Amino acid sequence: MKLTLSWLRDHLDTTASLTEITDALTDLGLEVEEVVDPASKLSAFTIARIEEAHPHPDADRLRVLRVATNEGEKQVVCGAPNARAGLVGVLAKPGDYVPGIDTTLGIGKIRGIESHGMMASERELELSDEHNGIIELPSGQVGQRFIDWLAENAPEKIDPMIHIKITPNRPDALGVRGIARDLAARGLGTLKPLEVQAVAGSFDSPLGVTIEADVLDRAPHFAGRLIRGVTNGPSPDWLQSRLRAIGLRPISALVDITNLFTFDLNRPLHVFDAGKVQGDLTVRGAREGESLLALDGKTYALRAGDLVIADDHGPESLAGIMGGEASGVTEETVDVFLESAYWQPIGIAATGRALKINSDARYRFERGVDPAFTRDGLELATRLILDLCGGEPSHVVEAGAAPDHARAYKLDPARTQSLVGLEIPESEQRATLEALGFRLEGDMAQVPSWRPDVQGEADLVEEIARIASLSRLQGQPLPRPRAGVPQPVLTPLQRRESAARRMAAALGYNECVTYSFIDQPSAALFGGGSEAVRIENPISSEMTHLRPDLLPGLLAAAARNQARGFMDLSLFEVGPVFAGGEPGEQAVQLSGLLVGASAARDPHGSRRAVDIYDAKADAEAILSAIGAPARAQIDRKLDGWWHPGRAGNIALGPKRLASFGEVHPRILKALDVKGPAVAFTVHLANVPLPKVKTPTRPALDISDLQAVERDFAFVVDNRVEALTLVNAAQGADKALVERVTVFDEFKGERAEAQMGAGKKSIALTVRLQPRGKTLTDAEIEAVAEKIVEKVGKATGGTLRG
Secondary structure (H helix, E strand, O other): OEEEHHHHHHHEEOOOOHHHHHHHHHHOOOEEEEEEOHHHHHOOOEEEEEEEEEEEOOEEEEEEEEEEEEOEEEEEEEOOOOOOOOOEEEEEOOOOEEOOOOEEOOOEEEOOEEEOOEEOOOOOOOOOOOOOOOOOOOOOOOOOEHHHHHHHHOHHHHOOEEEEEOOOOOHHHHOHHHHHHHHHHHOOOEEOOOOOOOOOOOOOOOOOEEEOHHHOOOOOEEEEEEEEOOOOOOOOHHHHHHHHHOOOOOOOHHHHHHHHHHHHOOOOOEEEEHHHOOOOEEEEEOOOOOEEEEOOOOEEEOOOOOEEEEOOOOEEEEOOOEEEOOOOOOOOOOOEEEEEEEOOHHHHHHHHHHHOOOOHHHHHHOOOOOHHHHHHHHHHHHHHHHHHHOOEEOOOEEEEOOOOOOOEEEOOOHHHHHHOOOOOOHHHHHHHHHHOOOEEEOOEEEOOOOOOOOOOHHHHHHHHHHHHOHHHOOOOOOOOOOOOOOOOOOOHHHHHHHHHHHHHHHOOOEEOOOOOEEOHHHHHHOOOOOHHHEOOOOOOOOOOEEOOOOHHHHHHHHHHHHHOOOOOEEEEEEEEEEOOOOOOOEEEEEEEEEEOEOOOOOOOOOOOEOOHHHHHHHHHHHHHHOOOOOOOEEEOOOOOOEEEEEEEEEEEOOEEEEEEEEEOHHHHHHOOOOOOEEEEEEEHHHOOOOOOOOOOOOOOOOOOOOOEEEEEEEEEEOOOOHHHHHHHHHOOOOOOEEEEEEEEEEOOHHHHHHHOOOEEEEEEEEEEOOOOOOOOHHHHHHHHHHHHHHHHHHHOOEEOO
């Protein structure tokens, strides 16, 4: 949003300086990006008078001037056709920087004659595009600074331009009046009243307007009138200067007026050449196959349903975005139809994005203009057209009505302190809201029609704090807790995440933080990629779905590192994964990935390929760190991304605590990872919480009685897993059996030759820990017999002879 200082003062009665205004704007949340002060570029130039002008001896189009300056008479060579004796103009001396030609002058020779400077044109001083001759001033003293003369005679030429960055939630600040309102509320002046006087029509408009029923939700209100007998010449200098200052090119009086209202009051308008419109105007959806040659010279193929303003011939304007070339006004235009309408923001944004049209009108309508100002904007624009172009107005024709914008929220003065931390008196809070256009009725604040962003009580607090200035905030110490143990700040799951992260780092893993969005093919490899987790507006084609697991991100990181020559990797990540898009379908995992050799993790520096047991050991270490029960089972109900027979799950009944093993070669190939690779995933939320919820550690449970270890070797079928034997032996006597470990497995041809076909031997060490008294031989033998019995029932195995 660009405006000039004098333009702002049309709405704001203020004596504040440019610096005070720009500082206040940024503090109000309207960040000033740039200030262009033309006076700073013109400060070196002075007024000079041509005393004598005669032709150059070696050039027909050049003249040699004798110029009176504040430093005496100077010789200047000039090629301007209007250079003559007696002309008062602007002199640029040697050493002066001329912005229009981006040159610093020096003493030069032109066709053999020295020139001590130049007489400047308006384009060379960036005052306008005029360059047919040098500047001719009607008055001025020799030696007077040119900017001082401009300040007295043409202040609009040196009007500072302010460029403000407007956030999407502040459409009211896309008009100069909205910015002035904020400054007035801050106390930098008084907002001048905006008087709207209806213009009486003298005849019925020959053009009618209708809105088709199926687009009323997108085009609720349309107002217009015909003005006949206008003269569409150049706009006056003050209007052209105002538009040029903000980077717009003046076109004609009618077009310049609509541009003025767009930036002045945030009220985009459009004018049709009524003589080119066939029949009445209809607001409707575009039909299949229709197109529009727009004012930017491009032809747009319209989608079915795009909102257009059409006549009997077809679309004449893309509603709220851009007019059509066929009905555009020209210098020959005599009768115009002035349109002022309100368009629903979402529809404008969708059409503009689909057709890739950017215009000042679209920029404002898609953010939300004032729905209650549609008719007033028409009346004000009519008045200005009559003043500048003449003509005779018709009665207003109207279709639809302004949408209901009324809403009110409770003003609680105490919430400013609780939400923001500012102590602002209630009287000041009420005065602030009233200055911003809110209407207060008791403790209810009616939101003005031009503030679609205010949608709750917290927004009232934001407005009050913004005007009061957040720079008033002062640091305050937090209140001291009352005596006693404070309530824990972190949840059990948050503490568990921290403990798991510390353990993974202690095991030698490097933490990664990857995006929660991945591409659909990668998500599908890990059981995801469904429509339930697809992103409606992804930031790239590689981030279209929520991740179902952490391993895709870790494997992608491994592939990038391998491509750069780093082959031995230990990576982990803690983060959310998604089974769907509904509440409760999100979980927190910790995943680790090992690729290459284990030298980086081995304190002795030995080098060997990582294997499944590295992943299993690390998964168990992390489970232990977060308080998982020691007696868990291993099952083989594997997901599709694990290598069959080389992976497993650590579970408590049906609840899976962790998975570990080799990643399937198919997955590694799809993600371009050079394997093999082993990994593990810990499901943090599945680990049961301790039954005793106390911040203190449990009592140390240790016995000073001698433990007893016994070895057992069982002959079982080759299909029997060692874990089955361990679980059976563990359950023989839960009070005495402290630990069961496997220390040998004997199988193969030699084993079958000794024990029979299809047989193997598994050897266990069982540790018995007495509690009350030392075990006797009889008690030890009784437990041993029970172990043999339990293993025999579970596996059909017998003691090896």
